[in-house]
Each structure stands twice: as structure tokens, then as C-alpha cells.
Amino acid sequence: MKNDLISRKAIKEYINQSDLTNREKMTLHIAISNIPSTAAAPEVHGRWGEIYDPYGELEEWIHGECGRCSKEKSPYCPNCGARMDGGEEE
Template sequence: MAEYIDIVGIKQAVNKGEMQAFVRDGSIYLQCKVSGECVKIGDAPAADVAPVVHGRWIDPEDDDGGTLWHCSKCGYPVKTIAKPNCNYCPKCGARMDGGEENAAD
């Protein structure tokens, strides 16, 4: 699983001149100019993030020929003749852009 750090906070500290970044033995470190303390970037506070789930609306002709479109991730049905114009699935929150392995139609 990927790990994320709060890069905005780190950039703000570096831009203020409070921290300096450098590489040692293949690892990135930050040194605080005030205390002189070094912190390995991997020990920086974690950011609160969630991975983006990509999906697409499955054409009703691909399943029962009716007017129900389905989310490719959770199967949530949306009754409409035209392709739903919502950018996210109302049930699972998948981003309906077809991204990653869900090639757009």
C-alpha cells in the first residue's frame, strides 16, 4: 500500500527557510535550521488520503437492453435513457471517468 506524507506542510517549512532538504545514503532528510534536528522524510507525518476509485457507466445494451445503466464497480443502477451525466457513482463514490483499468467507452 502506498504511503503519503503531508507535503504541503513540509514545503511551507522549507519555503520559510526553517528546513533544508538533503539526500544521504539514498534517503531524503529534512534538517530544521532552528533546532538542527534531522528528520528522515519517511518519518514525516502521514497525510490523510484515500485512493481514487475509477469506474464507468455500463451501457444498458451491454446487459439487459433496458434503460438501467450500472456502475462498473458496485453495480448501482441508474434509470435513464441517455448515459448518466454524474461524475461520481452515488453509491460507492467511484469517479466515472473510465480511468486506469476501466477504459472509457
């Protein structure tokens, strides 16, 4: 089973829209509220910059925030784990 972070609020809203009885809904709400939470770091986004050799050929990529260089333009920075989509969190 995958260990995903999920929103308690979203689960409770989903339960409220279900065909369960009010008693079943309340039981689930209490159970969900009693599950221990975890601290999650916000997702970090970044952008790869290009590094060229003296002949103008692309040599490698650099993450502007942490300074890590890479020969491959991967979707995540291998150093800091930033999501390299160049955008902000949606």
C-alpha cells in the same frame, strides 16, 4: 474551511523553498510532523455501462464493479462513490 487531505511531504518541500529562516523552517517542520494523520481510502475509478431496452433505446446506466443502476450518468457512483471517469488515478 474545506477539510482536504494534503501531503506532509509536499508542504515540507514548499516550506524548504520559501524565504523563511532556517529556524522558522524547522519550527514548521516539527509542527507539521506533530499534526495527527488520518487514514484515507484510495480513490476508486469506474466506468458506466449502457443498458438498452428491447427496442434499442438507452434505458439506464450500470456501474460494472458494484452493479448499481442509475437513470443519470453522474460523475460519481451513488452507491460506492467511485469516480466514473473510466480512468486510473493520475
